Amino acid sequence: MVVIHVVPLHEPAADRTGDEVTLNWQVGNAAEDGSSTRGFQAATGGLLRTAGPTRPCGAPAAGIRQRGVRRAAGRRDRHAVRGARRADHTVALPRHGSLPLVEASVSGRNPRKFLLDTGGTLSLSMATAEEAGLRAVATGRGRAGGQTFTMYFGVLDSFRMGDIELRNLPVHWHDAVMPSALGDPQPSGVIGTTIFYHFLTTMDYANRALILRRKTSAKLRQFRVEAERAGAETLPLWLAADHFPCTLGSLNDYGPRVVSLDTGGAGGIGVVTTGEVAGRAGIRVDYDRPTSFNRIPVHPCVPDRASLGGAVARDIYSIAGPLLMDDRFRFDTIANFTHSFFKPYAITFDFADMNFHITSSPR
Incomplete structure (x- = not known):
């Protein structure tokens, strides 16, 4: 061995x-x-847009x-x-x-x-x-x-x-x-x-x-x-704080802008955003149906399209609330893409050349 x-x-x-x-x-x-x-x-x-001194490989621990x-x-x-x-x-x-x-x-x-x-x-x-x-x-x-x-x-x-x-x-x-x-x-x-x-x-x-x-x-x-043979979409990859991968994504026609990638989101959620970003992207937030995520008040929303390059989810259940980590990252993001978005795909993190690859994966 x-x-x-x-x-x-x-x-x-x-x-x-x-x-x-x-x-x-x-x-x-x-x-x-x-x-x-x-x-x-x-x-x-x-x-x-940075909000202060940043260290891409080291969070303010x-x-x-x-x-x-x-x-x-x-x-x-x-x-x-x-x-x-x-x-x-x-x-x-x-x-x-x-x-x-x-x-x-x-x-x-x-x-x-x-x-x-x-x-x-x-x-x-x-x-x-x-x-x-x-x-x-x-x-x-x-x-x-x-x-x-x-x-x-x-x-x-x-x-x-x-x-x-x-x-x-x-x-x-x-x-x-x-x-x-x-x-x-x-x-x-x-x-x-x-x-x-x-x-x-x-x-x-x-x-x-x-x-x-x-x-x-x-x-x-x-x-x-x-x-390349599989037709993978290749996007830039950044590391925020000490372990949060980020790339470029869009909500409807708003973007591409920086988004985070979090595979561990429970609850059947595809995308997490804020009410302010949802308004910019033309996403209707259902403020009449408050719910919670990780004990934090949020509201459901459904963007027409959420996309990472050519990988697109349509009408995917999402939430809007104060969950993005821009204060910790010290730059702005528009969304966190999470588990349900990735289900149809194979995703690869290349931390050598700092690329994120997403491929439709036939069953």
């Missing part, structure tokens, strides 16, 4: 902005074999020093990935519930269901962390989905998906309620962008597969040929 060390181009970073905490493991955009690639900040033609995490990780082989170097690792997406779930095992234990969420990092439920015997080296307060909770930070010795194993990973766990479909049990954790950006990652919704390819020059060239 080949052991490959995936070493970030930057050390973990943290800044103080009050009491809330986000671990900020910054990502480098080099291919795995060291080949040169384009920088993170592609030209946006004025579409990005918060609250704690992470020397303990660094020391704990430093005593082990750093961020090792085990698996055949030439293989494409495919993990099945079970036909269960309405959210993208995969089975993964923590520290050699029985596989559990984890949510694929590009709006998240690698996190575990309290029960999963306790079963694995994880020891917290730091704590802090977190906030998500209208909840405030305690977060515990440590280092996970082994995380396995299919035939690929990742070792010595920074991880956090908490007792917050995670997104789940009605009637489904809570997932055991979240697999997020801080895992995906170590690979050329494809989520093939229609064919129920998560595909993790090595970020080598050969794999990248091979994928580009396959994507």
